[in-house]
Amino acid sequence: MASTLLQASNLCKSFGARRAVDGVSLRVLAGQTVGLLGPNGAGKSTTVGMLCGLVRPDAGEVMLDGEAVTPDAMRAKRKIGLVPQDLALYEDLSAHENLRLFGALYDLKGGALAARVQEVLALVNLADRAREKVSTFSGGMKRRLNIAAAMLHDPALLILDEPTVGVDPQSRNAIFETLEQLKREGRSLIYTSHYMEEVERLADHIVIVDHGKVIADESPAGLHQLLPAQAALRFELATPLQPLHLELLRAEAGVASVAAGDGNRYEIGLTDSGAAVALLAWLEQNGYRLVHFATARASLEDIFLNLTGRSLRD
Numbered sequence: 399m400a401s402t403l404l405q406a407s408n409l410c411k412s413f414g415a416r417r418a419v420d421g422v423s424l425r426v427l428a429g430q431t432v433g434l435l436g437p438n439g440a441g442k443s444t445t446v447g448m449l450c451g452l453v454r455p456d457a458g459e460v461m462l463d464g465e466a467v468t469p470d471a472m473r474a475k476r477k478i479g480l481v482p483q484d485l486a487l488y489e490d491l492s493a494h495e496n497l498r499l500f501g502a503l504y505d506l507k508g509g510a511l512a513a514r515v516q517e518v519l520a521l522v523n524l525a526d527r528a529r530e531k532v533s534t535f536s537g538g539m540k541r542r543l544n545i546a547a548a549m550l551h552d553p554a555l556l557i558l559d560e561p562t563v564g565v566d567p568q569s570r571n572a573i574f575e576t577l578e579q580l581k582r583e584g585r586s587l588i589y590t591s592h593y594m595e596e597v598e599r600l601a602d603h604i605v606i607v608d609h610g611k612v613i614a615d616e617s618p619a620g621l622h623q624l625l626p627a628q629a630a631l632r633f634e635l636a637t638p639l640q641p642l643h644l645e646l647l648r649a650e651a652g653v654a655s656v657a658a659g660d661g662n663r664y665e666i667g668l669t670d671s672g673a674a675v676a677l678l679a680w681l682e683q684n685g686y687r688l689v690h691f692a693t694a695r696a697s698l699e700d701i702f703l704n705l706t707g708r709s710l711r712d
């Protein structure tokens with residue numbers, strides 16, 4: 399089993415009377431990508447601030463590689479690269495000049511700095527635009543430059559706070575390709591988002607926060623196990639289901655629930671997505687003609703709804 403890189407224990411932070419973070423613990427193993435998922439205002443940015451030693455917690459601690467991360471712990475903080483939500487770039491300088499400046503802040507110099515700047519530009523696919531002013535860049539290109547800046551000092555852990563906010567779909571994909579490359583290289587990442595599909599695509603482990611508290615801390619497969627139904631089978635029939643058949647369907651293997659909608663449309667919650675084929679055959683055997691059907695795997699959106707009774711996008 400991989401070793402623990404970061405362990406945050408019982409982090410708490412209040413702003414006045416508001417408890418922004420209320421006892422958050424999380425762990426990142428070496429080489430793992432942990433998704434921190436939660437709606438706006440759940441406490442993700444405040445948690446990230448404490449994880450990288452920018453915000454002093456009221457209680458709790460963060461250990462990275464055996465060292466405490468606090469606002470004064472320069473050595474421990476240097477093992478972290480942060481891509482903040484607010485872009486931190488000089489618009490009037492080129493990408494190359496920005497990176498040289500940030501590198502100097504990390505005490506990189508001379509040939510080592512020049513080589514590292516080229517490496518991170520290649521990583522985020524901006525080598526051919528390196529000499530252009532940042533003010534001419536799209537939102538997505540600026541984000542990628544921010545990722546490059548956070549990687550300059552070769553951190554053990556890269557933390558990205560909602561890196562796709564305000565980014566067009568094409569650039570979003572380019573950001574994902576960069577992050578997938580970092581994963582292949584065995585880097586450790588924390589990725590915060592309120593977009594469940596992003597977290598589902600990237601994360602090996604998912605921590606869901608709501609109102610400053612962890613409400614789930616699971617592998618993606620483990621999260622799906624929390625749901626009564628793993629998948630949905632939606633179908634439309636030429637004629638309505640007879641009440642008797644509706645009852646019989648509810649008793650079939652693999653069926654968690656059956657809901658009837660308008661116009662002979664139905665949705666079956668499946669405990670096992672493999673049951674869909676047998677259920678479609680069952681309908682035909684009982685004389686029903688299928689007009690349309692589709693299956694869908696339960697999403698993190700369903701999981702959030704199931705855990706909190708609210709939509710993730712509230």
Ligand SMILES: Nc1ncnc2c1ncn2[C@@H]1O[C@H](COP(=O)(O)OP(=O)(O)OP(=O)(O)O)[C@@H](O)[C@H]1O
Pocket residue numbers: 413416417418436437438439440441442443444445560592
């Ligand atoms: N510096 C601050 N002063 C006062 N309140 C704050 C401060 N920072 C955060 N908060 C409050 O703490 C709560 C958590 O905010 P936080 O930014 O950590 O959430 P988030 O999950 O990152 O949300 P978002 O996705 O909108 O950034 C919110 O109610 C927010 O208004």
